[in-house]
Amino acid sequence: MRQSILFTKTLKEAPKDEVSKNAQFLIRGGFVDKLFAGVYSILPLGVKVLSHIEHIVREELCRIDAQEVFLPALHPVENYQKTGRDGIDVLFFTEMHDGKRLVLGQSHEEVVTPLLQKYVQSYKDLPKSVFQFQTKFRNELRAKSGIMRGREFRMKDMYSFHETQSDADRYYALVEDAYRKIFDRLALGEATIKTYASGGTFSKYSHEFQTITSSGEDTIYLCESCRVAINKEIMADVNGQCPECGSRALEEKKAIEIANIFKLADRFTNAFSFTYTDQEGKKHPVIMGCYGLGITRTLGAIVEVHHDEKGIIWPESIAPYAAHLVSLCTERADVEAADELYHRLVAQGKDVLYDDRAGLRAGEKFADSDLIGIPKRVIVSPKTLANNTVEVRQRSGGEPEYVSLSAI
Secondary structure: OEOOOOOOOOOOOOOOOOOOHHHHHHHHOOOEEEEEOOEEEEOHHHHHHHHHHHHHHHHHHHOOOOEEOOOOOEEEHHHHHHHOOOOOOOOEEEEOOOOOEEEEOOOOHHHHHHHHHOOOOEHHHOOEEEEEEEEEEOOOOOOEOHHHEOOEEEEEEEEEEEOOHHHHHHHHHHHHHHHHHHHHHOOOOOOEEEEEEEOOOOOOEEEEEEEEOOOOOEEEEEEOOOOEEEEHHHOOOOOOOOOOOOOOOEEEEEEEEEEEEEEEEOHHHHHOOOEEEOOOOOEEEOEEEEEEEEHHHHHHHHHHHOEEOOEEOOOOOOOOOOEEEEEOOOOHHHHHHHHHHHHHHHHOOOOEEEEOOOOOOHHHHHHHHHHHOOOEEEEEOHHHHHOOEEEEEEOOOOOOEEEEOOOO
């Protein structure tokens, strides 16, 4: 991509109403644009990062035999009446021309449960697991922290269906392991902690995955012995000690919840009379689990963890481009040499953002490059071309390396 044709532009100053680093840098860098509180447009650079995050999530979930679907965002309110969730305060409602009320999907239990019911009758049809990437709508009372808590956001939600709770527990552990691999690949592994939280009406506990950062809106208590944490909301329930090792040496941390996993048992399948027939011909309720991962929220968390005072420092696995080719050339022959290098890299299948913009000083281009945060910066200038080299710098720091044009 030539930066000269990119329709977005960087901003020198962050909007005054945005206090979180993720919002400031993502808006200034041209990754997102705020339409109104809690609702953001995802711009070309942001789309590329989100697609890379989703690619990693998809790969790891497919490895545990989950199947991808894409479910409607418009839901019949009758399904929520069956589950008793038509009165929850985060729902957005709309109407059809005939007065039929609809819900804008805030999650998909009320859609995926009757869907799987059509295909699962026997124990031979179980277990099954489906996931999707979908836009969710939640009427948040107080949207805040940039894309961290929005009214419209991108989410991966997954639902599994089982004969027994023990089989659901087996799969629950597989998902937990898959999430660990996902966070490692997203460069959030060290900062993201499995956290005990309320299981609500479903189970004694659920588990959140909280990314530790000073900008977090949640308070958790980290056990350094076993590297799990407890959400503040259940500290009294666990008597102030770690549920896994019993330690009371817990350290208070601020964190961002980016994912969660729940044991739903038969909460939703009973509401739809969803049963299966066992080997003896007896009927039993299907047991469910659900597993959420906020895609836009994860994007924000990565920026909160990986930035400096100049801008974002993208991990290579999800960066919008593999390299930022920055041309400081003004003379025609040098410009043509820089263009030739860009075309050669693209022909080799390299994903490159090429700063070919004319009329900007080197300092302006470097400041934009720091803000956008692509891991490698490749600088082409009259000085480097005179030596048949380019200058390669890592966004994360360190000394520059000079590489021959033929080797780049």
